[in-house]
Amino acid sequence: MMRVLDYEIPDELYYSKEHEWVRLEGKSAVVGITDYAQKQLHEVVYVEVQKEGTEVQQFQTMGTVESVKSVSDIFSPVSGKITKINKELTDSPERLNEDPYGKGWLARISLTDFKKDMEKLLTAAQYADYIKTMET
């Protein structure tokens, strides 16, 4: 686990510049939003992810997350089909703030071509550098 400024960045994940993370698990991936993203949003009060079975393309909208004040799109960091969404977030959207890499996961996606997706994703070290540039 890396810690950059105030933000946790687990080593084993891939990241997008839109602050989503990807945990590779065989032919599918679990995705969510990063610690940086949840801290910027603050007080998440509503999460909506597209239905199970929906095909998503890398960097296209797969849902929305709302804080008291603002609405933000969630962009899928990978291409594939949503096979499972985290239903606990409907009643407990605060999980996104409490545990963004664990209980705050958003969806499981069966991957179309991760090798291709990966070319446009960042490693933990690269994402850490990216966060540093955002904050300065």
Added chain:
Amino acid sequence: MSKSRRRTHVYEFHRQHAKMVEFAGFDMPLWYKGIIPEHMAVRTRVGVFDITHMGRARVTGAKSEAFLNHVTINDVSVLTPLSAQYSTMCNEMGVVKDDLIVSRLEQEKFLTVYNAANREKDYQWLVQNARAFNVAVEDLSDNIAMFAVQGPRAERTLQKISTADLSKSKIERFKCGWTKLAGVETFVSRTGYTGEDGFEVFVWDTTLSQPEKAVQVWDGILKAGEEFGIEPCGLGARDTLRLEAGMCLYGNDLDETITPLEAGLGFVVKLKKESFIGKDALVKQKAEGIKRKRVGLRMLEKGIPRPKQEVWKDSSQKIGYVTSGTFSPLLECGVAMAYVSIEHATEGNTVMVKVRGKPLKAEIVKFPLYDPMKYGYARQE
């Protein structure tokens, strides 16, 4: 970019403790701990807001009552010295230039407090309309710091550092007075923008280059409120609190396309006054009947309504639009203000709000959105 933003006297405190945001050209706190804990502190204990960004003008002269009766829609003649009233300024079309608080300081001296975003517009409007009255209009915005202390423990908090008695028997709601707070002479008014009991505190004769008096009062309030669990509160909680209370935000729920009658502010429209700017238009609208009206909405499904989203009766008929919408920290659901065609604006009606294209059920409800027996200034403690 942030260099060009204006600051308030207690900016240093905000910078150290808050997430900042640009508002009406000012660098202001959005939240310190978070909108939800700050909101709940005000509903259950006490919170303090820096509202120095608001506009303030003093009106002085023998004709000041007549002038303010001409330029605002409420009846200024009923104000005794050291009392205040909510009002609006309208143009000849009867639409709202701004909403404001008018306080009578002395028989021939008044203070007006209006929205930060309208500072220049309102001052110009006052000056322009004052010419016929031989009154002095002074912009005191930059010489006064202003804090709101709100919540059921607001009085107890301020009493600890006040030389004057602030109890309701001395200063009731919409009354004002002078007192020393934390050793500094201040003007206080039992008003606010949260629905709760509380005060707005004016620290006079303190500029940005000489902020000491303002800082002393701000620090004094926070220290006095410690035992009651006071929280410094940002603009985020200010917005959610006023929405639950049913109070309008200029630019969202009021603007120069909306009349006070449509906004549900009929209680401040005094058509019996001899004349005032916008009277003819408002008399006409009252006779003809309004076609739309501001209502409260409480979501019956998960989802948060936001400004500009459409309100539909059912899938075939659009009946209005949302002007303010947020998550209510107290009710823990989406809530909104909306303008809805009068024939559908009935409490208890179920309507649809198109939240990002998706129709979600909401109920038309009355303000305040909370139970006034349990929360707000009229609560039964």
